[in-house]
Amino acid sequence: MYIGGIERYSLIDFPGNIAAVIFTQGCNFRCGYCHNPELVYPSLFKPSIPEGEVLEFLGKRKGKLDGLVITGGEPTMHEDLPEFMGKVKKLGFKVKLDSNGTNPDMLEEIIKSGLADYIAMDIKGPLQAYEEVVCAAIIPENIERSIKLIMGSKNYEFRTTIVKSQLPKHYFPEIGELISGAHLYALQKFVVPPVYKINNQSFLKEKTYSDEELLEIQSVMKNYVKECIIR
Numbered sequence: 001m002y003i004g005g006i007e008r009y010s011l012i013d014f015p016g017n018i019a020a021v022i023f024t025q026g027c028n029f030r031c032g033y034c035h036n037p038e039l040v041y042p043s044l045f046k047p048s049i050p051e052g053e054v055l056e057f058l059g060k061r062k063g064k065l066d067g068l069v070i071t072g073g074e075p076t077m078h079e080d081l082p083e084f085m086g087k088v089k090k091l092g093f094k095v096k097l098d099s100n101g102t103n104p105d106m107l108e109e110i111i112k113s114g115l116a117d118y119i120a121m122d123i124k125g126p127l128q129a130y131e132e133v134v135c136a137a138i139i140p141e142n143i144e145r146s147i148k149l150i151m152g153s154k155n156y157e158f159r160t161t162i163v164k165s166q167l168p169k170h171y172f173p174e175i176g177e178l179i180s181g182a183h184l185y186a187l188q189k190f191v192v193p194p195v196y197k198i199n200n201q202s203f204l205k206e207k208t209y210s211d212e213e214l215l216e217i218q219s220v221m222k223n224y225v226k227e228c229i230i231r
Contacts, residue, residue: 001024001051001078001080001081001084002025002026002027002048002053002078003022003023003024003025003048003050003054004023004045004046004048004049004073004122005022005023005037005039005049005056006021006022006023006049006057007019007020007021007023008020008057008061009021009065010069012094013069013096014067014069014094014118014156014217015093015118015193016224017066017067017096018064018065018066019029019065019066019067019068019069019094019096019106020058020061020065020067020068021058021068021069021071021073022049022054022069022070022071023036023039023069023071023073024070024072024073024074024075024077024078025036025042025045025048025072025073025110026037026039026040026042026072026073026074026076026077026078027037027040027061027068027073027074027077027100027136028053028077028100028102028135028136029074029100029102029124029135029136029152030135030136031124031133031134031135031161032105032135032163032202032203032206033161033163033190033200033203035193036072036073036131038154039072039073040073040190049078051054051084051087055087055088055091056095057214058088058091059091059174062091062092063103064092067091067093067094067095067096067117067165068088068093068094068095068096069095069096069097069098070085070095070096070097071098072096072098073101074099074100074102075097075099076099076100076103076106076107077103079111081105081106082106082109082110082113082115083111084089085097085110085115085116085216086113086115086144089115093158094117094118094120095115095117095118095167096116096119096120097110097116097119097120098119098120098121098122099119099120099121099122099146100121100122100124100134101121101122101123101142101143101146101147101150101195102138102139102142103146103147103161104142104145104146104149107119107146107149108149109111109148111149111153113151115212116153116156117155118156118157119150119153119155119156119157120156120157120158120159121146121147121150121156121157121159122156122158122159122160122161122177122186123147123159123160123177123179123191124160124161125160125166125171126169126170126174126175126176126178127144127176127178129166129167129171130143132166133166133167144178147163147178147179150181151179151181151182155175156182156183156184157183157184157185157186158182158184158186158225159162159181159185159186159187159188160175160186160187160218161184161188161189161190161204162187162188162189162190162208162209162214163190163206163208164190164206164207164208164209165206167218169204169213169217169220171219172217172220173224175221175224176221176223176224176225177224178221179224179225180224180225181224181225181226182224182225182226183225183227184225184226184227184228185194185221185224185225185227185228185230186220186223186228186230187214187217187218187228187229187230187231188227188231189208189214189230189231190206190207190208190231192204192206214230215230218230
């Protein structure tokens, strides 16, 4: 595991749990709105944090933390992710995994082995718009398969970061069809990051929808999922 950063305490990243967060290095997407280019572009990588250091930290936080969030970057790019998750579980911690859904084989292994207590998958848009949003080639069947696998697990959410120019309103019923029947879907407002923390400088001028418009989209999405929230 190549770990680019650690947040030692979080109340918001793992629903219902106090957790630490680690950020893996490397991503197969190049989303313009990404807040973590230092985890995406190898030229910006800092020396990685040794896996043993993270496990040692967790060992000292037993009774004070409930779990660990593994985010990125894209964690499933690391072949030893399941092994690392197993080590964290053996320490007695719950594990939340954030993923973009491009590696369904690994997600299936993780789910079948009970290594993830919660999975959050980013839905970038309807399949027809994916490559435009992520600025990378995708295999649509992998995204669909990951969605199906995750919906077969117990605790999960799907979420979409909403840049208004990328996701016109008529895209949302298509997203709804993609995740129809899901337990939870979150509409995440695009927030302009600091100039030094963005992949594409043109996104400094981008906007999300107004609160009123987001409520309209939420109303539409409630026809497809059991719960839709706005973040």
